[in-house]
Amino acid sequence: MFKQSFLPIQNKDIQVLILGSLPGDRSLQAQEYYAHPQNRFWKLIQRIFNITDFHSYSGKLNILLENRIGLWDVCAQAKRKGSMDLDILEEIPNDLTTFFSQHQHLHTIIFNGQKARKVFDKHFKKADQYQYYTLPSTSPANAQYSLEKLLLEWQVIFKKD
Numbered sequence: 001m002f003k004q005s006f007l008p009i010q011n012k013d014i015q016v017l018i019l020g021s022l023p024g025d026r027s028l029q030a031q032e033y034y035a036h037p038q039n040r041f042w043k044l045i046q047r048i049f050n051i052t053d054f055h056s057y058s059g060k061l062n063i064l065l066e067n068r069i070g071l072w073d074v075c076a077q078a079k080r081k082g083s084m085d086l087d088i089l090e091e092i093p094n095d096l097t098t099f100f101s102q103h104q105h106l107h108t109i110i111f112n113g114q115k116a117r118k119v120f121d122k123h124f125k126k127a128d129q130y131q132y133y134t135l136p137s138t139s140p141a142n143a144q145y146s147l148e149k150l151l152l153e154w155q156v157i158f159k160k161d
Contacts, residue, residue, distance in 0.1 A: 096120070
């Protein structure tokens with residue numbers, strides 16, 4: 001079964017782009033990035049930016065954009081049974097080259113996990129004007145990382161800006 005990515009979360013001012021691989025089944029059902037209740041992405045964003053409470057999905061997205069952060073996936077679509085990144089097959093990438101060219105302030109690309117970076121490397125060449133970071137996945141499948149351990153890795157990137 002082919003699964004499709006969402007549109008990017010973006011505006012003209014983003015400086016950082018976080019790239020996942022492909023939305024999981026819970027996210028696809030909810031039509032929201034990182035909708036699985038065990039995914040730690042939004043908890044990390046909440047802690048990194050000292051947000052006391054997220055009231056809505058649109059509020060979460062606004063926090064990203066207020067901090068000049070965009071969000072998208074490397075895969076536009078792919079075959080995948082279930083939600084595991086290991087099961088992604090026959091991926092078709094999003095048009096990141098055009099996306100990058102349309103965002104003049106973009107300087108940092110963050111991969112949310114190894115699979116996002118590997119798919120990117122398969123389809124794109126890294127450009128010198130960007131800094132690239134591969135961070136541990138926020139997925140519940142990455143059980144070796146507690147929220148605290150993820151926070152230590154992720155917050156280093158955002159303290160630089």
